[in-house]
Amino acid sequence: MPELKSFTREEVAKHNIEGDCWIIIDSEVYNVSTFADMHPGGAKLLIEFGGQDVTDDFYGLHRQEVLIKYAPKLRIGTISGEKTKVKIAQPGDISAVPYAEPSYWMGFKSPYFNDSHTEFRKALRNIYSGIRAEALQCEEAGKNPSSEIYQFLGSEGVLATQIGPGPWLKGLKLPSGIKGEDFDYFHELIAHQETGRLGAPGFADGISSGYSIGLPPVLNFGTAAMKAKVVPEVLSGKKRICLAITEPYTGSDVASIRTTAVRTADGKHFIVNGVKKWITNGTFSDYFSVAVRTEKGITMLFIERDDNIETKPIKTSYSAAAGTSYITFENVKVPVENILGKEGQGFQVIMYNFNHERWYICGSITGGTRDVIEDCFKWANQRKVFGKRLIDQPVIRNKLASMVSQLEAVENWLENITFQMCNMSYAEQSVKLAGPIALLKYQCTRVAHNVSDDACQIFGGRGITRTGMGRSIEAFQRTYKFAAILGGSEEIMADLGVRQAMKQFPKGARL
Ligand SMILES: Cc1cc2nc3c(=O)[nH]c(=O)nc-3n(C[C@H](O)[C@H](O)[C@H](O)COP(=O)(O)OP(=O)(O)OC[C@H]3O[C@@H](n4cnc5c(N)ncnc54)[C@H](O)[C@@H]3O)c2cc1C
Ligand code: HEM
Structure with a gap:
């Protein structure tokens, strides 16, 4: 780095030629004499x-990075x-831009969060800022997250933060040094929000979506031997697991699946045949x-990869870094001890983690939505059109108002549901939360849809350009629909929410 000197503005003004x-x-003061020829925006303009x-x-054309x-x-x-x-963002920083953080981090009092959540958010953000450059490269190139990065996240305890509090966290190193027994659903909510804010949706799913839905059936229904082997391997990032239903x-319509498992004559194995589609990771x-x-x-x-399993990539609207695949099982031999739960009761195993999966999708999509709103505030403040900042236009302020008020409403609902998860038994959650979580997911993805639309208009051409100022807006616009389809689509969520409500409808109630 060149040694920094002190100049007057008059001195700088003399350096104005090629x-x-x-x-x-x-x-x-920046010396761009040599850099000018390499400047992506052109040398002449710089000179x-x-x-x-x-x-x-500069700030009208470039991201701070x-x-x-x-x-x-x-x-x-x-x-x-x-x-x-201008404040240069530091790794782990909590943003002071309006509505860039949930209200607790903007100075509001909260019955839910405390210092341990703040330390946890900062630590995680710090870890993620260290891998952001690689994440963006993988996203762009469609490269799978490397085993090094995956194992790094395992060793930092990041992987373990995405599957809920439980005995599996005991003794593990976790971000900010929080102990496994003190880790609650609010920490996990932060983990999903921060992953959603990475700005690299395919990569984010590449590092977290497979195991956070694939491992819970093992955690909750695997045999003791299976858990002892598989859980440490997956949480340390040495092995990867995914969930294959669709x-x-x-x-x-999960009940209509056609993949078969037929017992061998000696009753010791199943022979599995069938195909699965869109399997993340x-x-x-x-x-x-x-x-x-x-x-x-x-x-x-529970099936281990072997030569009779073929996994082909499926191209979707986000990066191949997510490892979305078409899987063919052809005469795959699986020991009967690998049944998760009981034979014939797979539907209960699938349902067991559905509330958690849907809730976590709410966390990651609200994180992504907030990231978009932060970019919109910054851009509206620094972009000048017709001689005024965008924020000086009432129409733009109205769009921001609409975005913020919708996000804050779902965020508050999400925090309320998270509090219930911290304080209800699993049985009580199953009865009381399936409907509200389905409706919350429905609303979170509707809000993402509206925010994405407004954000794109605020950014103009940059909102549909993959690089530069609107990068996150473009990525969000291309990918928020994933949350609206995975883990139960909007239509199914809305329907489930009202059906669940009607189960509690008092028989005697009349208008
Ligand atoms: C990128 C990606 C990753 C995925 N990852 C996984 C994974 O890891 N593991 C896995 O098992 N699956 C995965 N899936 C599959 C995902 O869960 C399904 O796409 C989802 O369940 C919807 O099923 P479908 O696409 O077949 O739509 P369909 O079931 O064919 O439905 C089509 C449309 O009709 C609507 N619809 C359906 N039934 C009704 C109804 N009764 N009333 C009103 N509307 C209805 C739906 O809302 C949907 O909009 C993934 C999908 C994608 C695209
Ligand atoms: C330290 C000084 C500068 C550096 C390091 C720099 C670097 C860059 C980089 C890396 C890009 C590509 C950005 C991207 O695609 O995301 C870029 C684009 C650009 N730069 Fe610069 N730049 C500097 C100063 C300037 C100045 C002073 C101007 C003129 C006011 C300028 C005008 C542009 C333009 C017009 C583009 C293209 C933007 C677009 O595609 O929309 N740059 N610059």
Whole structure:
């Protein structure tokens, strides 16, 4: 890094030609003489601005990360007697931009959160900022998250934060050093929100979506031997697991699956045949929690990868980093001890984690929605059109009002539901929360839809451009629908929510 010197504005103004070009950004001086030829926006343009203060123009065209990346090479000094005004985001920072964080982190009192949640959020954000560059590269190139990164997340305890509190957390190292026994659903909510904020949706699903739905059937219904082997392998990131239920013939209607498992003559094995579609993380998983049909009905089986299992990538609207796959099981031999729960009772195993899965999707989609709103506030404040900032236009303020009020409403509902999860037994949650969680998921994804639409209008052409200022808006727009389909689609969620409500409808109630 060049040694930083102090300059006057007059001195900088003299460096304004090709080969000798300096600019001022936020009271700091950059020598772009050599860089100009490599500048993605063009050399000529940069030289035209030589010797000038380009702060507003710079932030109208570049994300702050451009400066963070190039400053070590290009910054040569500061303007004497001036202080920088733009805050450079640091890893783990809690944002001060309005509505960029849930209300507790914006200074509100909360009955739910405490310092341990703040420390946990900061630690996780810090870990994620260390892998963000690689995450964005994987997202763009469609590369699977590497085993190194996966094992790093395992060793930091990040993987373990996404499957709920429970005995499996005992003794594990977790972000911020929180003890497994102190970890609650609010910590887990933060974990899903922070993953949703990564800005790399395919990569985020690549590191978290397979095991967070594939491992719970093992945790809750696996044999002791299976758990002792599989759980540490998966939580440390050494092995990967996914959940395979959906088939080309059937998605929402789980009861119609056709994959078969037939017992061998000696009764010791099942022979599994069938196909599964859209299985997240399937392309790189070692283990599969699979819904099959046996002579006794729908059954869940734990299956280890072997040569009779083929996993082909399926191209979807997000990155292949998610490992979305088409799986073919052809005469796969599975020991009968690998039944998860009881034969013929697979539906209960599938249902067991549905509330948790849907709730976690609410966490990650609200995290992503909030990230979009933060970008919109920043952009509306720094983009100037017709000589005014966008935020000075009432129409833009109205869009922000609509986005914020919708997100805050679902966030408050989400926190309320999370509190119930912390304080109800599993049995009570099953009775009371299935309907509200379904309706909450429905509403969270409707809000994501509305926010995505408004955000795209606020960003204009950049909202539909993969690189640059609108990068997160474009990615969100292309991918928020995943949350509206996975784990139960909007229509199914709305229907389930009202059906559950009607179960409690008092027989004698009349208008
Ligand atoms: C990227 C991706 C990843 C996925 N990951 C996994 C995974 O890891 N594991 C896994 O098992 N599955 C996975 N799925 C499958 C996912 O769970 C299903 O797509 C989902 O359940 C919907 O099923 P379907 O797409 O077959 O739609 P269908 O069931 O064919 O439904 C089509 C449409 O009709 C609507 N509809 C259906 N029934 C009704 C009704 N009764 N009333 C009103 N409307 C109705 C639905 O809402 C939907 O909009 C994934 C899917 C995708 C796209
Ligand atoms: C330290 C100084 C600068 C650096 C390191 C820098 C770097 C970059 C980078 C990396 C990009 C690509 C961004 C992306 O696609 O996400 C870019 C684009 C661009 N830059 Fe710069 N830049 C600097 C200064 C300037 C200045 C002073 C101007 C003019 C005011 C300018 C104008 C542009 C333009 C017009 C683009 C294209 C934006 C677009 O595609 O919408 N840059 N710059």
